[in-house]
Amino acid sequence: MNIALVAHDVYKNLLVDFVIAYKHIFQKHQLYATGTTGRRISEAAKLDVIRLRSGPFGGDQQIGAMIAMDDIDLLIFFRDPISALGHEPDITALLRLCDVQQIPLATNLGTAEMLIRAMENGFLSWREEIRKYDSPRLNGTENK
Numbered sequence: 001m002n003i004a005l006v007a008h009d010v011y012k013n014l015l016v017d018f019v020i021a022y023k024h025i026f027q028k029h030q031l032y033a034t035g036t037t038g039r040r041i042s043e044a045a046k047l048d049v050i051r052l053r054s055g056p057f058g059g060d061q062q063i064g065a066m067i068a069m070d071d072i073d074l075l076i077f078f079r080d081p082i083s084a085l086g087h088e089p090d091i092t093a094l095l096r097l098c099d100v101q102q103i104p105l106a107t108n109l110g111t112a113e114m115l116i117r118a119m120e121n122g123f124l125s126w127r128e129e130i131r132k133y134d135s136p137r138l139n140g141t142e143n144k
Ligand SMILES: O=C(CO)COP(=O)(O)O
Pocket: 006, 007, 008, 009, 033, 034, 035, 036, 037, 038, 053, 054, 055, 056, 059, 060, 087, 091
């Protein structure tokens, strides 16, 4: 599975600790992250992470583009629910695309924990099944 990880500054330590706690699961999957989040995770958890741009510089949009192409199976996004951020439109767009594409999305620790445990138990394997049928790019019907 392709898992995208994003955290705003107030929650970066929380996400790093979460990834370390569930490293035995995360290490079996391909991880993507926005720039700073990805650096923090790869340094602390010693996991390979494909790093995109930092959020304010387009990283959220890059993950959104991957979601639009059905290339992400799960997004964990510990966003800051208190502070106003300059790239709020990008954040809103990313969350919206998860709903467009029916991508499991966790924006807090409780949900993230449930999703990761569910994934480990095979509950998200339907994602791999529907990809065979639903992804226009992967099944070659993109322009039909
Ligand atoms: O701002 C972000 C998401 O909106 C996260 O970006 P960084 O991981 O680069 O801090």
